[in-house]
Amino acid sequence: MKILMKIGSFFSLVLTIVPSILFFVGDLELSQMKWYMGTGMVLWFVTAPFWINKSSKSEQV
């Protein structure tokens, strides 16, 4: 489960940065880029809390 969440988080970061690069090189419209970035944001919010905080906990022990 944790590995799935990590993969989801990775894809969310890809969806956050890659659309801006595609917009920069002219392969994506601004509205499409905003939509992809919004999707990446939602994906990050639903996946990251399940593994980032867990690594913090184990680190404290």
Place this chain on the structure above:
Amino acid sequence: MSNSFLKKVVGTTNEYERTPIPSESLKGGKSFLGMYAGEHTAGTEFVIGPLFVAHGVSAGDLIFGLLIGNLLAVLSWGLITGPIAASKRLTLYYQLERIAGKNVVRWYNLVNSLMFCFLAGSMIAVSATAVGIPFDLEMPTLSDWLPRTPGWILTVLLMGAVITLVAIQGYSQVSKFANVMSPWMILVFFAAAIVGLAQLGVGSFESLISIAQEVIWNGVPLAGMSKFTIWHIIFFAWFCNMAMHIGMSDLTILRYAKSWTYGFHSFAGVFLGHFVAWIASGILYSVFLQADSASQEFAPGAIAYETLGIAGAVCVVVAGWTTANPTIYRAGLALQAIFPKVSTWKITAIVGGITSLAACFPALVMKLLDFVALYGLLLMPMGAVIFADFYFSKKMGFQSEAALNSKSDFSIPALLSWVLTLVFCLGLNFFYGVEIFFLGLPGWFVAIAIFIVLSKIKYPLSKSLPL
């Protein structure tokens, strides 16, 4: 009902306000990387970057100034704050109490907590410029000092309540919140820079250089703004967190560090937040000015939303939160030292209330550069006192932690070091016209010198301690 609910939320939080951190509670490096990256990639970055543009800094001065200033800041955390934090493992407030005495620290803590409240308040105000978008909230302008509408006040107060609830759960919750948010937030700043450059017409390395020099940071200040040079950038980057490093506020955070070297982990915060994010937000503001150069509106949330959509607006909210949370937590600890019998969560709740009220005033955002410099300057002399006590007490022959060892509640050397240093800085500003950004460095040396001289007179080692 609310009391039992808050007790349930707070649980059994132990923040070790008056005892050293036990070894089992120390935190590893990742915790500090996340904390610093989150804290310094913050709501302020959406304001400071644009203000550099408004002050007419040139592109070369900005890049080299930030590289040098940020390096000096990391060295200050790593070499000045980190070793003392790892050695003593006490909060700034309790450490200061042992040196200066309860009565002096009481005043210091009051000033400290008020400054932290105002800083956190500015973060909430920045976040509100994003939260207000769907409600068509009227945004503040560069010349605004007072709230424009009741809607602004309501938005800010609601946000303050939520942020306070997170902050009263203590460092652990704050650390978790920053850890979760910072990787995504940092990438949004990168994306903002890329998109902004595209919108300004950058298509090659050559055009990047020319647009950076001629459009974004063209060296011409906006009307009514003073001109910034490389020296302003170096000293602002170095001292915008003066209270945290040479002012020793981060003793409270770094006391949890497994190694003294974790102060250097601040590089994650300053080179992402105070380099990438300041540059990115400057680019965003430049895009905004290109579209409407006559606009006086200054709303980071709305600007980010225009360029990046909902992700940009949410990033502004989150960026404000990740700074407001630890700042409210720090302010709570400052007041805790004045009222040690009141529980941390109650104090933090009060601080959150003051912060939310302060956030109603947009002046905190519009005058942020001056406020940040002033707040660091006011707190810095006590950091110099801690530094001098730690390193020079034995070498120079005066009693370390004099108030504790002499069972006094009042240390004249510490009080005079604070007051006379501020008088000295005020004199430099008033009589010689030295700008507030440059007062911290001479002030730090003056504070150390005053403390050593007065401590040798008041608490000489040979008279106080048997050989």
